[in-house]
Amino acid sequence: MFSIQTKNLKKHFDGVYAVDDLSIKIETGQITSIIGPNGSGKTTLINTLSGLLEIDGGLVVIEESEKLSKITPHEIPSFGITRTFQNIHLFEQMTILDNILVVLTDRQVFRAIFETHQTFHLKIAEEVLTRVGLWEKRGQLAVNLSYGQRKLLEIARALAMDAKIYLLDEPFAGLFPEMVKIISGIIKELKQESKTVILIEHDMGLIRELSDYVFVLDSGKLLAEGKPSEVLAKREVIEAYLGE
Amino acid sequence: MNIIPQIVANSLIAGSIYALIALGFNLVYGATRFVNMVPGALAAIGGYTVFFLFNRLGLNIYFSVIAGVVVAGFFGYLSDRLVFRKLRSHKASNLVSFVASLGIFTMLQALISILFTSQFQSVLSVTENPKTYQILGATFTWVQGLIFITSIAAFVSLALILKKTSFGKAVRAVSDDEEVSKIIGINTNRLISWIFFIGSCLIGLSGIFIGFDIGINPTMGLFIILEGATASIIGGIGNVYGGFLGAFLLGFVENFGILKIPGEWKPAIAFGLLILFLIFKPEGIMNKKK
Amino acid sequence: MAYLIHLLILFAIYGILGLSLNLVMGYTGLLSVTHGAFFGIGAYATAILMTHAGLNFFVALIVGLVLSGVVSFIIGAILSRLSGDYFVLGTVGLNYLIVTVLINWSDLTRGPLGIAGIHKPHFFGLSFSDTPAFLVLSLIFLALTFLVARFVVNSSFGRALKAIREDQKALQVFGYNIFSYKLAIFTISGALAAIAGALFASYITFINPASFDVMQSVFILAVVVLGGLGSLRGSLLGALLLVIIPELLRFVGFPSEIAAQTRQAIYGLLLVVLMLYRPQGLIGEYKL
Amino acid sequence: MSKTVKIVIWLVVIVIVIAIGASLSKKGSNPDTGTGPIKIGFIGPLTGDTAGIGENVRAAVEVARDEINAAGGVNKRQVEVIFEDGQCDPKAAANAGNKLVSVDKVVAIIGGLCSSETLAVAPIAEQAKVPLISDASTNPKITDAGDYIFRFVPSDLFQGKFDAEYIMNTMKKSKVGILYCLSDWCTGIKDVFKQNFASSGTVVDEEGYQQDARDLRSQITKIKAAKPDVIYFLGYSEASIVGLKQLQELGVKTPIFGGDAWDDVKIAEGAGKAANGAMFSVTASSKYPQSFIDAMTVKKADKELNNYSGRGYDILKVLADIIGRVGVDSTKIKDELYKVKDYQGIGDTYTLDAKGDLATANYSVKKFQDSKIVLVQ
16 A cells, blocks of 8 residues: 555756656555655655645645645645654744644644643653653753754654654754664654655665665656665666766 | 826826835845835935035035935945844844834934924925926926936946946845855955945935925935835835836826826825735736746 | 823733734734734724714724724735735735725714714723723723733644744644634734724824824834733833833923934834844843 | 843833832922912924924914013913923823823913814813813814813814805806815815805815825826816915925916915925915914014024914913913913903904804915915905
8 A cells, every 4th residue: 555656746946847757656654765866856855745845747646545736735734744854944932842732732723722732732742752852851942952952853743743654854964873873763663653754865874774665866757766775786876876 | 188198297207206216225125135114214314415415505406416315325334334234143034124224214214303303395496487398298397307317327327237247246146145145255244235325325316306306304204115115016126127117117006096096095006006916926027936 | 190190001002002913923923014003993993983873982892893803804814925024014005005094984984084072981880081990991901911812822822823933834734724823813913902992092082093004003013022022021011111211201301392303213223222132122032 | 031130120110110100299290389480381293294383383382481481471470381292193192281281280281283182182181170272273173172172273164164255256266176185174174165165166176185295296187187267275384385386387277275374484485486376365364573573583483484373372472361360270261261352462363252262263365476475355
């Protein structure tokens, strides 16, 4: 069963095709990695799937039922999708706890006005924050955290959504080894909870260790796909990375 | 007696004054990327300097005009040097800079009315009958003709400077991306101060012309800056050519609009147009969609 | 002492305006220069209802509240599409437009002649005509506004507003319809400003369009910025200082012809110094 | 934002409020005890675009004060006038009114120049039983604003009626184009003028303009197109200078008639030849005495001598005369004010009616001729 599929997906900026007629299938409950040199359209794909960029052509199919030619950002949670950002988008001048609570409480305006966060919200927040080791620091403002802690907070925020499909855009970029261990541990736990993970990463070691399936993009087109061991051995993939 | 030519003349006159303001406003906005209220006060400073030199001290008119323009430019440079350069170093958001420019605007306006009382002054004494010209039934005075020609000249020369000279290329680089231009070695702070100076000179000139055509009082700045901003948004904010086009469009819509609706709704037209453009075409006519 | 009571009444009115603007500016991060117009709509709605329809002050206030809420909903719908500089310019433009309507719709608002003879509120025999009683009434409304504002800010809705201020794009992805949130806070803030308008109309007993123009919005903005963005008590502090201190200048013996202009100059200088050295205001937490 | 900083700031604020309270109660002299200077308040626009008129009336009141004090003051007490800026804005005027009434405890207040100021201060003066005498507010609503509220200027009703009749009967014009500023004075007179003019003439076009607008070309072009045989142009000095110049630039030949704000030398000089032939009505007042003009020149306010400055001067003189007779009790002053009859001031001859308005208002017509003002009728 494929939780997300793209059918001839197109996204262009003034004539330059960032995503060019891309058709991929993401297996449910699997960790699928998307790799490719810089500017090959990885982040554009994620932004298009999460509704931040308009779809210029083709379709996105969710759970093989919803055929979408247009996605608005605030409706993606209803499809069970959540994400993290390559360049961190935290709510800077708010406490760590608030950064989590804001994704837990009611979204509808009228109900939100008359609701304050309940104990069960706090319980989820505590569980998620302890998982990334930030529960003791919950009173601090996000802006005062170190780079690694901010990456962890982004992951925690995504976890708090308890979504079905996680789009992780370079979650390991610039982290120390022990933080990498924490995050890869979390990704593995997601897999055990049969969640679908789409991972964008450059570190080939992590790709081999984590991913069940790999897609290789080059300037918006699908270059290759398959098991990590097969795909990474292919000549044209290595050339794409080294750049002809 | 057909009044259309007269309406066209009125629109061209209003348009050319707005054009001068819009040129200055756009130049400053292009480099600093925030809505700056200071130019409003600079227009008044330009007008009052000429009034002081020409009417009070009786100096030669051309000298006073040039002095007026330079003084307005200097105050623009000063405001950048003392306040906005510091704000840029703090990486202050453009809303903070907007509020700061509002503070400078109020302060300058108050200082002018302390020095010159808040009386309305007409700069050109009109004892001698103003020579009016007639074209196709539309009458306008030599001052208005001069304004029209100067605004065209200012536009052309500015366009040439931006296109041809190295200074012009640096200005465009800073307008596109300040960080990048820092990296490639442009001393952006000094350049932005220069841009402030030129933009303020243009707006000072518009204040002087308003002084000749109509007259000056300390509170003339607010309306000027709002008209300038409206013209720039319509034409395409930050785009010098767009500002010029937007100014004349605003002049025509305002004057032709009055035909249909009573005069007291005139300011409503300008701001109605502003709101419409902000919603449907915020990037204005000239800029491509952001 | 009556003069101090008079100033405290103005403090209450501008406190309510500061609180309501802080909701939009300090918590949602939208620099709105149209609050003077909401203040005016509230004042005119109450004044017209009291003089033409002869309604009691409190009934006129509630109807005025609803009316201003509807108008600020419409304005919110227009403005919430804009962002950054365009939003600021849009609010200035709208403020001008609303004042022009107040001036020219003369058969409703009597145009520049303004509306005079608005009498003081009375409530089943309890009349608030003398200033101390009116001060009590204004302070009650100020306290009510403060509680409403605190309720909104401490709710999940309030937390979402702060998130909009911080990173609107990211928040969308987590299921928030930003447009409806901005619309809601605009309506609430417009309705609260109408309370201040009603109090102002009934206290000064005469209103004309000129006192609700862009300069009034700039003054309210200064109250919020001085007091502190994102701090309700900051807005009260800002209102207190910006209402009381200029009056002090009346006693500092400036020669009368330049007294008024010096006040303007000091007030402009205050804005500049604040922005340079303390953009988050005296006891605010959020940097604009 | 450490706690201590917040506490320090709140402490500072509380200290300020206490200081203000103390200074207000200390400074606020107790009600007039018969010694020290007699305090009289003045409210008028000293900033904003009508500040020109405000500053001029202030100078005239200062001239009157100096003359009174030079002649030994009133009952051997010097007269002190406290000037407050009303900014033509209800809130500022209410602030000024409250301060004059409760802190300075003035015996009477000269002013509200703009009707918006007078209407805002009226309830405050009425409640404190302090007579408020306006020198320029013509809004008809002021007539019944309270029995402590007076004015030494005729309400719009008189001027609108006189102008309509003069244009219909004397100038024999029937098609009028109205150009009026969007302020309480202009709109007030325009409405009354239209009621009276409707009897035999028609208003072919009516164009309003913002009080501080300076580009009236579009409005003038529209009026010109409506081909009126007379133009009724209401405006304060600034807009009038600009309007008259633009009327000439646009080649408008039809005769122009204005309101009493045109009785201002600045317009004659500012508009120059453009104003030639333009007529306006003004309350019949003899020319200002040379002594007044010289005194005003000393105060470098001579160039802007206007119709209202004479009235401000007269009000202070009338008050001094009344206080001389009945002392400083404001209710007695109020009663005396109602008895003012045929008082020959420099600005007008004043007779007050039971409502505190001028009972009579006879107008004369003047016209601009080569930067001078000439009497027509």
